[in-house]
């Protein structure tokens with residue numbers, strides 16, 4: 636595994652490695668042979684999308700199942716079809732599901748693995764920046780309903796995640812930018828993993844790290860959060876920094892925004908809300924803007940945003956339990972803040 640950085644997600648007997656580096660996909664065969672199932676996995680069901688175009692070698696007999704391209708694949712019908720394919724193939728608990736793709740694939744493959752035979756092992760080969768630093772790590776799996784995104788799912792930790800940074804070179808620019816929006820949030824999450832990573836590399840900022848180390852640092856930050864709160868009873872919700880406005884823009888559906896692009900806008904907005912609530916000062920807002928600018932991310936609201944509609948959509952967050960809840964920066968770092976005053980949210984939209 637020379638040249639590959641290993642980050643562990645520590646969850647007792649469900650702990651697993653995330654391997655990051657150029658060519659990390661080639662670790663799939665040894666991982667499946669040595670670690671995923673006691674005695675080695677016998678067969679693999681590889682789940683991917685046609686648009687991914689990445690071939691992997693599981694090193695054991697396998698069949699490939701291609702789900703439709705795009706976010707539309709994230710629906711219960713896809714899970715039913717995949718599970719039927721697994722049954723036709725005769726997949727058992729001695730076998731393994733391998734998700735090869737971005738967040739849509741790893742969410743779908745992970746959820747199918749969670750429910751088929753009440754749970755079979757899954758390994759993810761994450762092919763997008765967003766997948767590598769977020770979606771593939773941490774065990775959140777699921778699909779959308781007409782009523783909202785990610786409303787049906789399961790926590791199902793992978794047995795390993797491979798983040799091959801070589802494949803990032805071939806990502807379309809926009810896909811990469813979408814990943815950078817999600818990456819920017821890690822600048823503000825903090826915690827001991829972030830401090831450790833930066834002090835061990837002698838850098839004071841994630842953006843100063845080479846890509847392998849930057850991906851690994853984000854994975855380490857996420858791993859630390861997930862290890863401390865696997866099922867989002869508290870701290871894990873901080874990983875949704877910048878996501879409340881992002882989700883509202885996405886639910887509105889008429890804006891041409893990738894998830895990470897919406898998160899970039901949401902990060903600046905969350906900083907402005909925190910500023911208006913007196914939680915942070917102008918300098919901290921400027922730090923947010925500098926990070927987003929350094930990654931070349933656009934933070935303006937898209938034309939045609941209706942402020943009333945956005946406030947209404949904040950209130951419709953199906954997972955919210957205490958009024959409009961935001962992850963906001965403050966003197967103690969990021970915190971969940973319930974019942975944010977809608978008049979502050981409106982003023983911050985105007986400031987955008």
Ligand code: GLY
Pocket residue numbers: 769770772773775871874875
């Ligand atoms: N993407 C947020 C989380 O995994 O909790």
